[in-house]
Amino acid sequence: MPVRVRFAPSPTGLLHIGGVRTALFNWLFARHDGGEFLLRIENTDTSREVEESVEQIQRSLRWLGLDWDGEIEFQLDGLGRHQEAARRLLAEGHAYEHEGAIRFRMPDEGATVWADAIKGQISYPNEKLEDLVLLRSDGRPTYNLAAAVDDADSGITHVIRGEDHVPNTPKQIRILEALARPLPVYAHVPNVFGTDGKKLSKRHGAVSVEEFRAKGYVAPALMNYLALLGWSYDDKTTIMSRDELVERFGLERVGSSPATFDYEKLDWMNGVYLREMPPDQFADDLVAYLRETGFDGDEETIRASAPLVQEKIARLDEYPKFAGFFFRRVEPSAELLDGSGPLLAQVREALATVEPFASEPIEAALRALAERLDLKPRQAFQPIRAAVTGSNVSPGLFESLELLGRNESLARLDAAIKSYR
């Protein structure tokens, strides 16, 4: 029997990265098995906020490539079924009326035990389980009733959710048993903490998928990183494509202790993915990203400069700072250029006559010049870099000069010579 799982976020506020990781585990588990991955929104009303939240959840999942099967289910749509279940439990003596609400009758001896696919056996003493409300006095079902009934009605085989749901599990098990419905396998994934050791929340850094996207992370890198947050394949594999992840994922190798989100490792991994991209794809992604974030440089220049920066940046958002000099004149600091006027004058002369104005001939000419002046490469090249890029950190100097073109390069050199003779 194929596996069927569901991701069931509540549409309150933004879907944050911990939730996304839970969604990822569900998705990987389903795809690995050739089963189904359902998306259910646990809404209790139909406000405007809910609508926006549902949109955001979908955007997040789509961007990461977590496709769900079928239509999105809304918990509210199951109202009739939930009420019916409560009435049945009442009729069969598993529940009783209490001040207008329907309460479930919990056994008060023994224990409720299940074999959690991630955490192993978990046991709750029944005497600690209170008679929970199934149906409120206004007729609306409570979460535990609705969730349990929906899982059963959807034929969910594995409930993979955050560890904050562990205490709900014995309640849902008891409800399902009273209803004579089959129990799903439960798998509770541990929390994700922020770098400060506290549970990840809106207060700690970029937590929504959209923020990661805005910071210039690419989806496959985020997916790979998230997969490794709590799951491992073996003792040495870290970079895995989406297909490899799907092929290798399993609940058995999900750890049972919480993990801390590490932005530095994510940055490193994102850089790995950026560098491994085919140049055309990198350029496409870069252009799309820059357009989205409002960068207004011309596309031709962006594409031409893409190969020069691909090897050097870890996040797309570093581009404007790193390659911005291609789009505007720079103002090098006096500190970087002080006293280099005479050198730059000779550089200018050399560059004025190089033919063609391409990186290789440029490099040859500048190296010859440095040798003639008895300067070490860095002594000769850093002032040029500063004059032309405005910084002592930049893409390759010769390639940058070529891309800038002879006129623009000479103009920047002239400006520097004039100011720093």
Next chain:
RNA sequence: GCCCCCAUCGACUAGCGGCCCAGGUCACGGCCCUUUCAAGGCCGUAGCGCGGGUUCGAAUCCCGCUGGGGGCACCA
């Protein structure tokens, strides 16, 4: 307060009784390469929370402690 869960380098983790005086990745330090910064290569620092057991033998099993987390609604 009560219930439940968790515990290997700073971080993510491998380890499921001998293969481990603990392996990989990030970060960190050093060296190499080098026009800068990265990238890359090589080397290195760093860890089994504590105390009892069990066993010929424990990071691995059991108990306690400590620490961390989650949950205790007519919220989801």
